[in-house]
Each structure stands twice: as structure tokens, then as C-alpha cells.
Amino acid sequence: MMGGVLTQEARAGSSGAPLAALPPFAATLQGFWKGEVLWHCQLAHFTTLKVGGPAQAVIMPSRIPELALLIKGLRQHAIPWRIMGRGSNILVPDDGFPGVVIVMGQGLAAIRQVAEDADGVIVEVEAGCGLARLVKWTMAQGLSGLEFAAGIPGSVGGTIVMNAGAFGGAIGDHILAIGLMDGQGAYHVAERRHCRFSYRGLTIDHPDLPGPVRLGKGGGRHREDVLVLAGTFRFTRGVQHEVADRCRALNAKRKASQPQGMASAGSFFKNPPEAAAGRLIDEAGLKGARVGGAVISPKHANFIVNAGNATARDIVELMHLVQETVWKRAGIRLEPEVDIWQPEGGERH
């Protein structure tokens, strides 16, 4: 089951909570949020690593005005919150998250072609749209640009925030503008000149926001206070079967080198400037290394996989083992690419 999709299992995990067990902010939340809430919902259901304890509440908004009211209310009442897409680049602690997790899912997932010119097509895509669905859509239209993304399991919002990329391409190369919501629930459009895409990161420098805002992992203050609602992309016209062939070829390359059918978050560490992280881990003799249920994939050393019963603690311990071993052997400090959620208060300020 993919993260971000409201599953039977996730519903069942939240439905039996007796009223008395609801979090202290429940009545306040229900004062300004009239939609569905999954109480005490295991976040492992929403992450591709399949680890993570309960969020006190999970909400999956399906309309922008509702989301604006939600964000405003959460801020006004100082209820902690986080956002995720498909949870394919997040490590949630075993203790879960003491607050509201907003999941951008199928409710906010429209794809709209908004213009067409001699160079190609301009398409607006909502943040909850699965990247796989967008790749399939562009492929069917014979639009070129996203071939590199075939096989990346994120949402469009998470992909923009992480500036996800592969095979020399990255999502930021195709962005014309990004629709944003700030912590007051107000809507802004960041044009390309306001966006600084970096290796697995995005900083927005927009006159309406209080200073540059780094989104995603490693962000500065209050990074969750800016949400990505949609991206506007330019794709070039190509020949339909050629675009499809390139997607298939790159996906096959991905499958040949990466573990299949195992829970993971993709590449765990960023590639340092000196060398590929996978090669450094392999050369340190760590393929197959294990802590509890967390294992360094024998197929690709930069993948930490959940062999079935891993905890977040196992994964963090294995991460530290890798960092220490590579540091001792090569003098290079590996930095996680995955967004490791810290306990509330530890990361936000």
C-alpha cells in the first residue's frame, strides 16, 4: 500500500479510538475543521519505508479553501502540524507525531493543460497528484521532459519540494511557477525567478514571504509554514512512442540497479561532491549490514530497506553505523537525503 492513499487499513487503525482517548486539541480542531479526521493513525501506513508511529490526527483535504481554513486554524490555536505527500522520502519516528499530519492526496490531484505554443504545452498540476500518474499522462500526450521520473513514487508536491531527479534530469528544470499557501492560509504564486532549485532542495524567495523559505528537509525556521499547492510546468512536444520508449528504458535501468518489492525511501544519503554515496558505502563493506529489521540493500548500497519488521530506531542506528564507517574509512560525512522527522520542538525552530 502506498503512502498518501487513504486505505482500509489506515481507516481501521483510527476508527476504534474511544472518545476519551482523543487528543486534547480534538474539540478545538473540530470547531474549524468539518471534514474527516483519522485519529491516532499509524503513519507507517503513509510512508514507503513502512515505519512510523501514530499521528494524533491525519487529515486529507480535498479543496483549497478548506485547506486554507485548516492551516489558519492550526496556526491560530498553536496545534503542531506537518505535511506529507506519498511519504516516499520521510522517516517518521516510532513515537509518531503529536499533532496533525496533513496528507496531500488524491483530493487535490488535478492535471490541467492551460496553454500551448510552438515550443510545447503548459500544464498545471495539483500537489496531491501522483508523479507516476503525471508521467503516464505526459507519455500518453507525447510530451517530453519527465522521462527521468518514470518509477519515482512521490506526489507532485513532494517532488517539487525535494527537487527530485534522476539520470541528469530534475523536476525543477520544467517548472514555470509554483502555487503556494502560507501559514495564514493565503495563496501566492512563486514564479520561476522566485525559485532556487538545488540538489534535493528548493528555496523560495518571494516578496510576500518573510525572507527566503527553504522547503523540505533541513529547512530553516517554520518550514512547514509554506505548502506547495500546485506546479505549472512546460513540457516539449515529442513523438509519443519515442517518449514512451525513453520512459520504459530509464525505468528498466532503475529496476536493474535498485531493490524491487522492498520498503524503502529510495536513496537514503545524498551523493557528496567527491563520490557516489552508494559506492562509498559499498567500499566500506556495508552491503547487507543489518540493525534489527533495517538492512543495507545488497543490490544498491545507498538503499536502506525495511526487511519486514524494522523500526525507525533500527533505521536511524543503521544510518549512524554507515555515517561512522564511511567517515572513518573515507573521511567523508554522508548526509541523509531522507527527511527525518524529529520530535516536535526539535526541528521546527
Ligand SMILES: Cc1cc2nc3c(=O)[nH]c(=O)nc-3n(C[C@H](O)[C@H](O)[C@H](O)COP(=O)(O)OP(=O)(O)OC[C@H]3O[C@@H](n4cnc5c(N)ncnc54)[C@H](O)[C@@H]3O)c2cc1C
Ligand atoms: C523506490 C524509490 C525510488 C526513488 N527514486 C528517487 C529518484 O530517483 N530521485 C529522487 O529525487 N527521489 C527518489 N525517491 C524519493 C522520493 O520519491 C522523492 O523525493 C519524492 O518525489 C518525494 O515525494 P513525496 O510526495 O513522497 O514526498 P514526502 O516524502 O511525502 O515528503 C518529502 C518532503 O516534502 C515535504 N512535502 C511533501 N509535500 C509537500 C507539499 N505539498 N508542500 C510542502 N511540503 C511538502 C514533506 O514535509 C517532506 O519534508 C525515491 C523513493 C523511493 C521509495
